[in-house]
Amino acid sequence: MQIDSQIVGLLLEGIRDTLYMVLVSTILGYALGLPLGIMLAVSDKNGIRPRPALYRILDIITNILRSIPFLILLILLIPVTRALVGKSYGSTATIVPLTIAAAPFIGRMVESSLKEVDQGVIEAAQSMGASDGTIVWKVLLGEARISLIVGVTISLGTILGYSAMAGVVGGGGLGDIAIRYGYYRWETGIMLITVAIIVVLVQILQWIGMRIAKKLDRRIP
Secondary structure, eight states, X not given: OOOOHHHHHHHHHHHHHHHHHHHHHHHHHHHHHHHHHHHHHHHSTTSSSOOHHHHHHHHHHHHHXXXXXXXXXXXXXXXXXXXXXXXXXXXXXXXXXXXXXXHHHHHXXXXXXXXXXXXXXHHHHHHTTOOHHHIXXXXXXXXXXXXXXXXXXXXXXXXXXXXXXXXXXXXXXXXXXXXXXXXXXXXXXXXXXXXXXXXXXXXXXXXXXHHHHHHHOTTOO
């Protein structure tokens, strides 16, 4: 396979579209998943405001959404995507199912991070008369910030993988290039290059996330 300027341009466009989908979907996913994770952690039986009924409802919804394979969810959401974006293909359209798939995953990660906070710290804040809002924002989120940042890193890698799968239905980005050229046209070289680029992107995002986590971790001298 000869790599010419046309292929380079195609790959650069794929990288741009992939990063666009991943970053926007992650932001929107956290806009939905962060409040979900907070409510799950707070309303749990060991949370600061136990609400068994609320927790059960949120738990069931989260589990159902997480149980649906992304490709199936992508197809199921085509009418919704078309209604919101005006089309069901391309990088912008793929953001809709990516966000829906990411939100429950992020919610669970946030819930897990918040539950790792030392119960003694929470009880100390409660004994000092701190409100629930203060405990959530300054104690739970503050103490769990390192775990939350690591969670962002993991989420980025997962969403990037989802975005590649969206190429099956013309979702745009590197996954779309791999399917159109590497699979349908039997151009194995392009497929291998796109896979290598995806691996590199995941490693870069993980490296950035871990660097930020280490800088914010006061336990590391």
